[in-house]
Amino acid sequence: MRRALGISCVFGVLAASMASAQTVRVGVHAVSATLDEVKKEKRADGEGFGGTLQIRFGKILFEASGYQTEMSPSQESDSVDFKARQFDVRLSYRLATAVAVEVGGGRRFIDPELAAQDVGFVRIGVLSENQIARIANVWIRGAYLVAPKFSGGGESGLSVELGFGAGVGTTNGRFRVRADYEFQRIDRRIFPEPAQLELKVPIQIAVARLGVEVGF
């Protein structure tokens, strides 16, 4: 998993270093997240902050982002407060005006370790980005998560993520406000000893981000 994440990072850096980048954006954002694991009683909500780096060169878009949230389990939960940190990298290549293929990876860390599952994955998906005005764009993306790995072991069935959002900026592209939503569902299964019966322990996270970016 770490290797996949590393490869994605290398691809991103390579793409960014090709000649001179056309557009570079750096942003910070506020985050609101809801993490569900196993059952609704273990739901945790929290807020935090994060940052993004976007490098666009011709048809290639590299995006690295990360956030940290302070998660508080619901009252019914017997769990404790924990921190969730997630890092994502995405590299997309535009095939047509509003269609791009996207590859990347992601890693979510939980602290303390046993409060929830650490998850790592590789994503393969599509991105549709539409420039609805000279200063605004709207995008939607969907990806299949390839063979997610968990700190607690187990394997996954359906693993997908999707997201959409919008951005509005100044005419010269210097400043921009963006809001986006990301949803991730991983149908994790475990086979505890000794009976090794299949036990469904799904993971689901919804993240909303609202932030500002500066373009160079």
Added chain:
Amino acid sequence: MRLRTLLATAVVSAGIPTLVSAQQNAAVQRAQQAYQALDFSAALRNAQTALNQRLTQEDRILTYEILAFTYGALDSTRQAVAAFRELIFLDPNREPDVERVSPRITSLYASALGQVLVVRRTQADSSSFVAGQGMVPIRYQVSRPSRVFTRVIGPGIDAVIDSQLVAGTGGVQWDALGAGGEPLPPGDYQIVVTAQEGRNEFGTQLGVRIRHAPVDTVAHLVRLPGYTPQPEFVTPPRDWKPLGIALLATGLGAGAAVALENGQLEAGTREQLGGVSALVLITGLVMSIKKPDPQPVPANILYNQLLREQLAERNAAIAAENAARRRQTLLTVTPAIGGAP
């Protein structure tokens, strides 16, 4: 016979005013007065007396003219033709006015003209042209078929520029260039036209003046005549496409997110989903309501680019032409005042 003579005299007398009255010689004056008084014997006597004196060119011409007209009035054909021959040699361009002189006199003149070899009515039209790209037309008439040489004499040149057999009217186009093709320097030149027929030879000359001037350059173009640049950006009419796209993205994203929720975990509050969906929809709505951004018009951009390229090509051609023009010389050739023979 008396009546015929009087009639001819009456007609001939009409030509008298054409005789120049600026003579100085007294005998010539008396001959002219006698001719006008129809006293032909006195006219002949005074004219002959005048010829024995030292006369100016103009008086000599006038004397022979009085003689020719008088002999013509007296039906002395041979003497009249002889007098006209002398007149033609002295001034080939001088001839009776057919509108005012009797046909008999003009036929005598024509008869005399056919007996001599002269070059008449030599003339060059004023011309202005770029050296090497134009010619000066020179025209002349010869009284008999003959070989005619045209020669130019002036600063730095003394050359025959044409030789041809001519019957009647002839001419030559002169380029006003030197032997090396360079424009002749400014100054006065003589065009000498010489006709040869056997041992007979007659020459006349025409003065011309050559002046130099720089060739006008062409102004550069700032626009192509008849072509107007088109606007490269046009503001389209307001439409709801931004809102439609935002609706589509929100519908797909939110719908898929709700559809993909795991049933085992049950539905959450979906606050994040609702908030972001609202923001995306608001973005689409605002972008639909606001005045649309000007959109580039590819056809107009290409058209303008073509115009700019054409303009650049034209101006490059003009610049090249101007560079060539600055190396050229505008020659103006005019007949010199008093240069005619």
